Each structure stands twice: as structure tokens, then as C-alpha cells.
Amino acid sequence: MSLAKVVHQLSTDNDFAAQWKSDPEGTLEKQGLKLSSEELAFLKTGLKRRDVDEVRLADYLYKAKNWQF
Amino acid sequence: MRLAVNRGSDAGEASSLAALPGLCCQAAGGDAAEAQVLTAAWLLLYEAAAITDNIEDRDPPADWWAQSGSAAALSVATGLYFSACQALIQLEAALPDLRTAREVRDEMLRRVLEMCSGQHLDLTQPRPTLATYWQVAGAKSGTFFGMAGWAGARLATTDPQTLQGFQEFGVQLGLLIQILDDLKEYQILEQRAHENALDPESLPDLGRSLPAAYVREVAPPDVVARFEQLLAAPTATADAGAQIVQTIERFGGAAYVLAELEVKRLKALEGLESAGARPPARDDLLRLLAAVYPLD
Numbered sequence: 001m002s003l004a005k006v007v008h009q010l011s012t013d014n015d016f017a018a019q020w021k022s023d024p025e026g027t028l029e030k031q032g033l034k035l036s037s038e039e040l041a042f043l044k045t046g047l048k049r050r051d052v053d054e055v056r057l058a059d060y061l062y063k064a065k066n067w068q069f
Numbered sequence: 070m071r072l073a074v075n076r077g078s079d080a081g082e083a084s085s086l087a088a089l090p091g092l093c094c095q096a097a098g099g100d101a102a103e104a105q106v107l108t109a110a111w112l113l114l115y116e117a118a119a120i121t122d123n124i125e126d127r128d129p130p131a132d133w134w135a136q137s138g139s140a141a142a143l144s145v146a147t148g149l150y151f152s153a154c155q156a157l158i159q160l161e162a163a164l165p166d167l168r169t170a171r172e173v174r175d176e177m178l179r180r181v182l183e184m185c186s187g188q189h190l191d192l193t194q195p196r197p198t199l200a201t202y203w204q205v206a207g208a209k210s211g212t213f214f215g216m217a218g219w220a221g222a223r224l225a226t227t228d229p230q231t232l233q234g235f236q237e238f239g240v241q242l243g244l245l246i247q248i249l250d251d252l253k254e255y256q257i258l259e260q261r262a263h264e265n266a267l268d269p270e271s272l273p274d275l276g277r278s279l280p281a282a283y284v285r286e287v288a289p290p291d292v293v294a295r296f297e298q299l300l301a302a303p304t305a306t307a308d309a310g311a312q313i314v315q316t317i318e319r320f321g322g323a324a325y326v327l328a329e330l331e332v333k334r335l336k337a338l339e340g341l342e343s344a345g346a347r348p349p350a351r352d353d354l355l356r357l358l359a360a361v362y363p364l365d
């Protein structure tokens with residue numbers, strides 16, 4: 001469950017977030033964490049660490065459209 | 070955790086998801102028309118599983134069996150399961166190659182058993198860890214949609230890489246749908262609170278959702294304990310629902326959900342790439358993926 005741990009630390013740990021910014025792979029290695037290539041790719045480019053409150057669950061609820069099989 | 074093929078109002082997406090086996094067949098170089106019996110079997114399995122899932126989760130009954138009760142619904146589900154089996158037997162008459170028909174039949178039945186074990190785990194773990202969440206989601210939604218991808222492609226080819234690629238596309242599509250289905254539960258919570266319709270029977274069970282499993286994974290024990298109390302009684306106070314969402318967001322839950330959605334989408338695309346999916350069906354599959362999880 002490394003992705004969860006990394007996202008949690010990015011969201012709540014300023015030191016981790018700062019280290020991640022300059023050296024993501026090194027930061028993972030120091031913590032003994034491993035991510036898949038897809039997870040690493042997304043976190044390096046798609047999720048820049050911002051203020052904790054900025055990413056909201058409600059932002060993604062709109063994507064849960066009703067659909068019918 | 071519901072088998073994540075929910076009912077709603079978008080008939081366009083309905084028809085596109087039902088086309089999954091045929092599109093994978095076509096994208097693998099086959100004739101989509103040969104996938105009709107396979108698609109019928111797959112849809113029958115879905116309907117049967119959706120009914121039993123509904124009953125086992127004690128969800129509100131569907132309109133058609135609200136009066137007659139769950140026993141009658143279970144009887145219908147049993148009939149649908151055997152109808153699906155009958156359709157799989159009919160593959161032998163529908164396909165030019167007997168070996169293909171038997172392989173597809175046997176593999177689909179094996180995967181249905183996998184889904185059953187996923188359902189059993191889901192029922193016996195009402196407050197799953199994150200690892201258990203993914204095990205259940207994989208065995209249920211992942212297997213169901215992966216089955217469509219693999220079986221559709223198998224009508225066209227025996228190439229292992231192609232089959233693995235289409236299966237992976239289906240699995241990741243299923244997991245995407247499962248996560249989004251979970252998010253709908255929070256939408257329902259928000260809507261119910263807004264309507265002040267906080268009857269416990271009508272509230273979604275958030276305890277099995279991905280955000281809840283995430284909080285269990287990363288938050289300290291005292292926070293998890295309080296979180297579980299809120300989940301057990303989301304109507305206990307006027308702001309209980311808001312506290313649930315705030316807890317999730319405080320620990321990075323929204324960002325985690327986004328990360329998982331994006332990773333699943335990326336892996337689905339990689340599956341199609343690895344399978345060597347051919348146009349125009351490949352483009353239809355990409356549209357199907359975009360319809361389920363639209364890009365910003």
C-alpha cells in the first residue's frame with residue numbers, strides 16, 4: 001500500500017513533501033517505499049503537493065455520473 | 070461493495086459498456102458479430118450477480134421486487150445464472166471453432182467462482198483494510214470486466230500478449246468503475262443531508278468505500294476509532310457527514326482517490342497498447358473509457 005503511504009505523507013508532512021520535490025526516487029528509497037511506474041509517473045507530474053485542504057473529495061464526485069448498463 | 074455496474078439514466082453509456090466483449094473481439098481482429106452470444110451470457114451474469122449482491126448487502130430493493138420480496142428476487146437470479154450457463158453452452162453452436170467455445174465457457178465459469186469468493190470476502194469484512202478493499206474490488210469488478218475483455222479477444226486470437234492486454238483493459242476499467250461507484254455513495258450522503266432525509270435505512274454504507282479503507286490505512290488509531298463511530302452513525306449529528314469527509318480530506322484521502330483513478334486509467338491505456346488494439350474498435354474502447362472516467 002505504498003501509494004497510500006506516499007500520498008498521505010505528501011499531504012501531511014512538509015519535510016517529506018520538500019524532499020519529494022527535489023528528488024522523488026531518492027525520497028522513496030530513504031523511506032523504503034516502492035511505487036509502480038504508473039504510480040510514480042502520476043505523482044511526479046500529476047499531483048503537485050499543495051496545501052492539504054486543496055484537494056477535495058467533492059471535486060471528483062462529479063465524475064461519478066449515473067450510468068446504466 | 071456493490072458489483073459496480075450501477076443503474077442510472079445515461080442510456081448512451083449503457084449501450085457502450087454492453088458492447089465491451091464485442092469491441093474487444095473486433096479490436097483483436099475478430100468479427101464483433103461472433104460476440105453476440107458471449108455478450109448475452111455476460112449480461113445475464115451481471116443481472117444475476119447484481120440481484121444477489123443487492124440482497125446480500127441488504128440494499129433497498131429494486132422496484133420490480135419491492136413487493137414480492139427478496140426470496141422471489143433470488144429465484145429470478147437463480148434463473149438468470151442458469152440462463153447465462155445455457156448461453157455459454159450455446160457458444161459451441163454459435164462459434165466456428167469448438168475449442169474456442171469450450172475455453173471461453175470454462176474460463177468464464179472459473180471467473181464467476183472468483184467473483185463469488187470476492188463477494189464472500191466482501192460480506193465477511195464490512196470494515197476492510199486497504200489491502201482487503203483492493204482484493205475485493207479486483208475479485209468482483211476487476212474480474213467481471215476483465216472477463217469481458219479476455220473473452221471478447223479470445224474469440225479472435227490465442228496470442229497471450231493480446232489476451233493479457235485486453236484483460237488488463239477490462240480489469241482497470243472495472244476498478245475505475247468501482248472507485249467511482251464508491252464516490253457516488255458520498256454524493257448520496259451529501260444529497261440526503263441537503264434534503265434532510267437522514268433515515269438510516271436510506272443512507273449509503275460508506276464503511277466499505279475506498280476513502281474509508283484509506284483512512285484506516287494511514288490515520289492514527291484514535292482517529293480511526295472516531296471515524297468508525299461516525300461511519301456507523303452518519304446521522305447522529307447534523308455535521309456527522311461533513312466530519313466524515315473532513316477526516317478523509319485531512320489525511321489526503323481525496324488526493325489518494327485521484328491518484329488511484331489516474332493510475333487505473335493509465336494502466337487501462339497501457340493494456341490496449343500492449344494488446345495492439347486495432348481501430349476503429351480501439352477508438353470505441355477509448356471513448357468507452359473516457360465516458361466512464363472523463364478527462365478534465
